[in-house]
Amino acid sequence: xxxxxxxxxxxxxxxxxxxxxxxxxxxxxxxxxxxxxxxxxxxxxxxxxxxxxxxxxxxxxxxxxxxxxxxxxxxxxxxxxxxxxxxxxxxxxxxxxxxxxxxxxxxxxxxxxxxxxxxxxxxxxxxxxxxxxxxxxxxxxxxxxxxxxxxxxxxxxxxxxxxxxxxxxxxxxxxxxxxxxxxxxxxxxxxxxxxxxxxxxxxxxxxxxxxxxxxxxxxxxxxxxxxxxxxxxxxxxxxxxxxxxxxxxxxxxxxxxxxxxxxxxxxxxxxxxxxxxxxxxxxxxxxxxxxxxxxxxxxxxxxxxxxxxxxxxxxxxxxxxxxxxxxxxxxxxxxxxxxxxxxxxxxxxxxxxx
Numbered sequence: 001x002x003x004x005x006x007x008x009x010x011x012x013x014x015x016x017x018x019x020x021x022x023x024x025x026x027x028x029x030x031x032x033x034x035x036x037x038x039x040x041x042x043x044x045x046x047x048x049x050x051x052x053x054x055x056x057x058x059x060x061x062x063x064x065x066x067x068x069x070x071x072x073x074x075x076x077x078x079x080x081x082x083x084x085x086x087x088x089x090x091x092x093x094x095x096x097x098x099x100x101x102x103x104x105x106x107x108x109x110x111x112x113x114x115x116x117x118x119x120x121x122x123x124x125x126x127x128x129x130x131x132x133x134x135x136x137x138x139x140x141x142x143x144x145x146x147x148x149x150x151x152x153x154x155x156x157x158x159x160x161x162x163x164x165x166x167x168x169x170x171x172x173x174x175x176x177x178x179x180x181x182x183x184x185x186x187x188x189x190x191x192x193x194x195x196x197x198x199x200x201x202x203x204x205x206x207x208x209x210x211x212x213x214x215x216x217x218x219x220x221x222x223x224x225x226x227x228x229x230x231x232x233x234x235x236x237x238x239x240x241x242x243x244x245x246x247x248x249x250x251x252x253x254x255x256x257x258x259x260x261x262x263x264x265x266x267x268x269x270x271x272x273x274x275x276x277x278x279x280x281x282x283x284x285x286x287x288x289x290x291x292x293x294x295x296x297x298x299x300x301x302x303x304x305x306x307x308x309x310x311x312x313x314x315x316x317x318x319x320x321x322x323x324x325x326x327x328x329x330x331x332x333x334x335x336x337x338x339x340x341x342x343x344x345x346x347x348x349x350x351x352x353x354x
Contacts, residue, residue, distance in 0.1 A: 007156040009235055010280050011163070011258040013287075017051040025050045031343040035352065039337065041311070045289065046334035052262050052287050053172065057339045060262070060332060062171030065110040065321050066252065067094055067101060068162075068178045070118040070244035071140030073149060074224060075182035079217040081207045084181045088121035090320075091179065095126045100318055101177055104325035110175060115165065117158060118244035119180075132161040134244055140180075141243045144189065144224040148231065148240040155239035155247050162251025167259070174256040174263050175291075175328065176270040177321020178245050181207075184296060185217065187272035189224055189241035191298050193232065194279055195305050199225075204297025207317075234279040242272070249273035257287040264331070266324040267294035267316065271302055278306060291327035292316055 029043050030036055037043065049058035069091050075084045093099045094114045097106070105112040115130045116123060120139040123129055134154045141149035150158070166174060180186075184206035191202040199218045209217060224241060231240035238247055250273045256263050257277075265274050265288050277284045285308060292312035293300055303310060311327045344351050 007160065011254045013257055013281060013283060014054070014260050016283070016286070017054050021054065021056065022047070022051060025056055025338075028056065028338065028343075031345065032337065032341045033344055033347050033349050041309070042330065042334050042337065045311070045330065046338045048286075048289065049262060049331065049334055050338070053260060058335050060173050060335055063110050063173040063175060063328065064113065064169045064171050065101065065105050065175040065177060065325060066113045066115060066165070066169075067321055068115045068117050068176075068245035068249050068252070070180045070183075070248075071120040072180055072182040072186055072243050073141050073143035074145060074185050074220065076143055077145060077220045079185045079206070079220050080182045081209050081213065082181050084120065087179060087181050088119050088123070091116065091119055091121070091123065094179070094320075095123075095128055099320060100322045101320035101325060104322060108325055108328045110325060110328065111171070113169070115245075115248065117248045130165060132158075132165065132248060134158050134161070137244060144186075144241050145220060145227055147227055149186070149242060150239045150244065150247065152239055154244075155235065158244050158247035159251035159254070162248035163255040165248070166252045166255040172261045173331070174252060174261055175321055175324040176249060176253070176264065176266050176273070177324065178249065178266070178269045178319055180243060180245050180269075183243055183245065183269050185221055186241060186243040186246060187269045188298055189221055190237060190246070190272045190276065191302050192221070192225060193237040193241060194234065194275055195302065197298070197301060201301055202298040206296070234276050238276050242276075245269075246273045246276070250276050253277045253284065253288075257284045261287070262331070263288045264324040264327065265290045266321050267292065267319055268296040268299040268302070269319060270324075271299060271306075275302065275306060289327070289331065292323035294323065
């Protein structure tokens, strides 16, 4: 197990791209055969990818979509419309290729990895499966209404394992996905603690709670906040209120950013991991492309607080990395137009009149 005394909460990030690179890429975008700004936010995306990779023509190579799965003790409090047994069942569905994210990963040529961060089941070995359970939390996190969901050591081990996972994966793009019954509760708790927003803003219907279920969920989450009132620093809040998949994702995001990789963020739960990372190192947001704004209630407000703009708004509330996969072609298009679209000069096309 990782010793808290040996654990470093952050990783060194690459230096910010030189101002002249930003100017060169912007000039190249403006010189394409189109009116200024006519490709809208695709132009900003192309510039962001270039700055993440530190080169004028960004390239996307061997993209990795990783689904982090874990169970949550707070599920026993009835905060989800689905039973906890669904977490291992969905892991098997991912491995069998039948889930939405499996279909989308195949469609877009994304390598899929499923990580057992702490699912309350044991799985047969599978080429797509990585077993990264945490000592003492092999079947998931504890119930945060009774105290911390994870110990400091367990949280540190999960983060360390997430870093090692990404360091061993090829490619230069990481797409985040997750699975875990009650993990919208963990994300809402982290949002409330890190952002200061009330639970009425942070906690939504998750997998489809009715009004009575939502009221019950918010009452349970308030008990969890009260039980962990002293855990206010980012990593303390993550251990007390979060889950194993969120902690492992945090380490994955840190490692990807440290390696200069593009991080494609999915929905509410993956945003929770990135928000903890940003609370530790605000500059890490520069490496993150936010794929979509989900239907989950708190997600819109959290994106606003982080001052980021998602690419899509499709009323998704599935998770799994489905939104990240759907947004992936936009990243490919941003690289393509920058590399392949003619300039006014090369095409012999006249520019707009002054």
